[in-house]
Amino acid sequence: MPDGRSPELPLSAIVAALPPSTPFVAPEVLERRHGRAIRLRLGANESAFGPSPRAVEVMREAARKVSWYGDPESHELREALAEAHGVGVGNILVGNGIDGLLGLIARVCVQPGVTVVTSVGTYPTFGYHVLGFGGTLRSVPYDHDRIDCDGLASMAREVQARLVYLANPDNPSGTWRSAGDILRLRDQMPEPCLLALDEAYADFAPADALPPIDKSDRRIVRVRTFSKAHGLAGARVGYLIAHTDWVSAMGKIRNQFEVSRLSQLAALASLHDSEHVRRVTAAVAEGRAEYEALAGELGLSTIPSTTNFVCIDVGGEERARTLLEALLQRGVFVRMPGAPPLNRCIRVTVGRREDRALFADEFRRVLSH
Amino acid sequence: MPDGRSPELPLSAIVAALPPSTPFVAPEVLERRHGRAIRLRLGANESAFGPSPRAVEVMREAARKVSWYGDPESHELREALAEAHGVGVGNILVGNGIDGLLGLIARVCVQPGVTVVTSVGTYPTFGYHVLGFGGTLRSVPYDHDRIDCDGLASMAREVQARLVYLANPDNPSGTWRSAGDILRLRDQMPEPCLLALDEAYADFAPADALPPIDKSDRRIVRVRTFSKAHGLAGARVGYLIAHTDWVSAMGKIRNQFEVSRLSQLAALASLHDSEHVRRVTAAVAEGRAEYEALAGELGLSTIPSTTNFVCIDVGGEERARTLLEALLQRGVFVRMPGAPPLNRCIRVTVGRREDRALFADEFRRVLSH
Numbered sequence: 001m002p003d004g005r006s007p008e009l010p011l012s013a014i015v016a017a018l019p020p021s022t023p024f025v026a027p028e029v030l031e032r033r034h035g036r037a038i039r040l041r042l043g044a045n046e047s048a049f050g051p052s053p054r055a056v057e058v059m060r061e062a063a064r065k066v067s068w069y070g071d072p073e074s075h076e077l078r079e080a081l082a083e084a085h086g087v088g089v090g091n092i093l094v095g096n097g098i099d100g101l102l103g104l105i106a107r108v109c110v111q112p113g114v115t116v117v118t119s120v121g122t123y124p125t126f127g128y129h130v131l132g133f134g135g136t137l138r139s140v141p142y143d144h145d146r147i148d149c150d151g152l153a154s155m156a157r158e159v160q161a162r163l164v165y166l167a168n169p170d171n172p173s174g175t176w177r178s179a180g181d182i183l184r185l186r187d188q189m190p191e192p193c194l195l196a197l198d199e200a201y202a203d204f205a206p207a208d209a210l211p212p213i214d215k216s217d218r219r220i221v222r223v224r225t226f227s228k229a230h231g232l233a234g235a236r237v238g239y240l241i242a243h244t245d246w247v248s249a250m251g252k253i254r255n256q257f258e259v260s261r262l263s264q265l266a267a268l269a270s271l272h273d274s275e276h277v278r279r280v281t282a283a284v285a286e287g288r289a290e291y292e293a294l295a296g297e298l299g300l301s302t303i304p305s306t307t308n309f310v311c312i313d314v315g316g317e318e319r320a321r322t323l324l325e326a327l328l329q330r331g332v333f334v335r336m337p338g339a340p341p342l343n344r345c346i347r348v349t350v351g352r353r354e355d356r357a358l359f360a361d362e363f364r365r366v367l368s369h
Numbered sequence: 370m371p372d373g374r375s376p377e378l379p380l381s382a383i384v385a386a387l388p389p390s391t392p393f394v395a396p397e398v399l400e401r402r403h404g405r406a407i408r409l410r411l412g413a414n415e416s417a418f419g420p421s422p423r424a425v426e427v428m429r430e431a432a433r434k435v436s437w438y439g440d441p442e443s444h445e446l447r448e449a450l451a452e453a454h455g456v457g458v459g460n461i462l463v464g465n466g467i468d469g470l471l472g473l474i475a476r477v478c479v480q481p482g483v484t485v486v487t488s489v490g491t492y493p494t495f496g497y498h499v500l501g502f503g504g505t506l507r508s509v510p511y512d513h514d515r516i517d518c519d520g521l522a523s524m525a526r527e528v529q530a531r532l533v534y535l536a537n538p539d540n541p542s543g544t545w546r547s548a549g550d551i552l553r554l555r556d557q558m559p560e561p562c563l564l565a566l567d568e569a570y571a572d573f574a575p576a577d578a579l580p581p582i583d584k585s586d587r588r589i590v591r592v593r594t595f596s597k598a599h600g601l602a603g604a605r606v607g608y609l610i611a612h613t614d615w616v617s618a619m620g621k622i623r624n625q626f627e628v629s630r631l632s633q634l635a636a637l638a639s640l641h642d643s644e645h646v647r648r649v650t651a652a653v654a655e656g657r658a659e660y661e662a663l664a665g666e667l668g669l670s671t672i673p674s675t676t677n678f679v680c681i682d683v684g685g686e687e688r689a690r691t692l693l694e695a696l697l698q699r700g701v702f703v704r705m706p707g708a709p710p711l712n713r714c715i716r717v718t719v720g721r722r723e724d725r726a727l728f729a730d731e732f733r734r735v736l737s738h
Contacts, residue, residue, distance in 0.1 A: 012478060015477045026442070028441075109380065192377060192379040234629060252501070253384060260603060
């Protein structure tokens with residue numbers, strides 16, 4: 001037997017050797033575990049401002065037609081995305097959220113013996129996929145709460161990495177690197193090596209954080225999502241912008257029909273509702289400022305964020321954990337980064353005004369205990 | 370470089386060696402390819418009878434809440450499914466349709482060097498996944514238009530297969546094997562070997578086709594779907610019933626958040642609307658009889674079906690291909706099986722009464738040319 005460990009199940013060696021793990025504990029899981037409803041859901045960076053009304057409308061209209069499979073090529077959505085980004089339809093792949101696309105990226109690049117470089121404590125689903133395909137993960141610490149681009153490049157060269165991951169703006173810190181930093185990282189990577197650039201929070205980012213899109217560049221694959229500013233997290237639609245060679249490689253193995261029919265329609269409608277995204281990003285900027293003011297008022301600092309969440313520095317991991325637990329006891333779901341130096345913080349998603357007021361009350365209360 | 374073939378892209382050896390392939394050409398792709406709208410969609414075994422009105426209602430109600438991720442454990446749906454099947458929640462895994470679940474099954478079992486056994490020309494997505502994880506596929510011919518269970522068992526022993534696949538009732542033939550045949554196959558497989566039993570069409574099957582569910586049996590994993598009788602193909606919800614060891618193994622690698630929030634709610638509502646499934650299966654039985662009568666009237670025979678489609682024997686592959694093309698020219702989308710002996714047929718999904726009348730007209734017309 002290839003794995004030599006499971007006498008009863010014919011498992012692949014990779015799966016047999018993997019420990020059980022889940023990148024995230026969901027709020028529903030916490031509710032079941034603690035037998036207590038969550039009143040305030042500010043832990044998963046979902047959009048408190050909801051989906052575009054146009055997206056809601058098309059889902060309602062199309063609900064009766066859900067007996068039909070969605071277009072496996074998501075063609076209309078890809079056409080619209082290609083136009084929006086000034087690339088060809090063949091440069092766009094639509095998939096099951098960024099999580100699903102990160103799995104595809106890992107699968108096309110990773111096999112046992114392949115080393116992948118990322119940051120300590122960054123978005124854990126990426127590492128989950130790398131390990132799930134038998135890869136080796138090497139991680140570089142954050143540099144003053146920001147992704148250490150030069151550190152990633154050095155490590156990539158040192159270990160002859162074939163894949164490097166970063167999110168920009170970054171999750172869980174909320175910080176960002178300039179396009180220049182990203183492109184210097186790309187240029188310093190060994191050959192061949194792919195930079196997986198996760199731009200889930202691109203809609204909230206300053207323009208300077210986003211390198212120009214170059215469809216002829218085989219060294220970068222970018223992933224974006226309708227889960228954040230567009231408010232369609234539950235619909236599972238993300239997309240990838242890349243050289244056609246990458247889209248073709250992933251096309252050989254992807255699940256053809258994985259994007260729901262309603263979700264394709266909702267994403268397309270939302271893409272055409274740029275006013276909604278503008279409203280959401282403005283409201284989020286207002287909310288971030290309010291969280292910063294709240295922290296200041298409480299004698300705490302925040303990490304500057306260009307996302308829809310803010311990390312509030314509470315001074316240490318143990319305090320962060322205690323506060324998280326105390327908030328959860330009161331029905332408030334937030335998360336904290338998983339590793340130093342960021343785990344001195346709690347990470348709070350920007351809610352609506354009334355959500356923020358409730359959070360402020362609850363946060364004051366748990367801090368005072 | 371591991372693959373030795375792609376100087377520019379850091380691809381895994383498996384992906385680098387794979388030829389481009391897609392298991393199915395979708396009707397939307399045909400429309401774009403031919404520049405002609407499809408008027409009658411009877412090729413993908415979707416439910417012409419639509420989703421349950423209760424499922425439509427919950428999707429409409431929940432559309433505004435799609436900014437929240439769905440429960441990654443699909444807990445409520447799994448609880449309801451566990452109750453319906455008399456197993457534990459830990460015996461159920463909900464995933465992105467049967468296609469997604471077949472990918473998971475392939476991934477946990479298959480690696481280069483592993484041989485997998487199936488039937489020539491059966492549901493192609495399974496083979497797509499096996500090749501996509503580097504496995505070797507060995508196929509057994511159909512036996513008088515039915516899956517050859519004894520042939521599968523012999524081949525599995527001969528090649529020391531670790532995974533065997535069949536659909537029961539079968540797609541594309543529509544025929545079925547008895548529970549006794551399935552269990553004999555299971556008992557004749559080598560050790561260790563998993564039987565992946567695809568029961569997409571279980572709702573249309575005679576009770577004798579479905580082996581009793583035994584959650585202590587590590588040799589069978591069963592997959593079912595809301596895409597067929599439930600009419601939720603576009604929502605992408607399927608599930609797997611298996612020993613907890615298999616659910617745990619897949620839990621180590623699955624995409625945690627892949628099932629849309631609305632789709633989970635729709636599936637749960639549909640599960641509770643057993644009257645809808647009864648109506649659909651009765652209507653489908655009526656439609657099958659109508660297709661059989663139509664074929665008889667035209668001097669053709671059909672393959673006995675216990676699914677929501679019927680294979681009409683048109684006498685040979687070339688004629689089947691010509692008829693398919695002629696129907697498509699007239700905006701009628703049907704498919705044909707991909708390999709002998711079934712490729713002497715066209716495969717027609719049961720439509721509503723008006724769809725069937727239109728199909729009958731068009732079929733008569735193309736036959737007479």
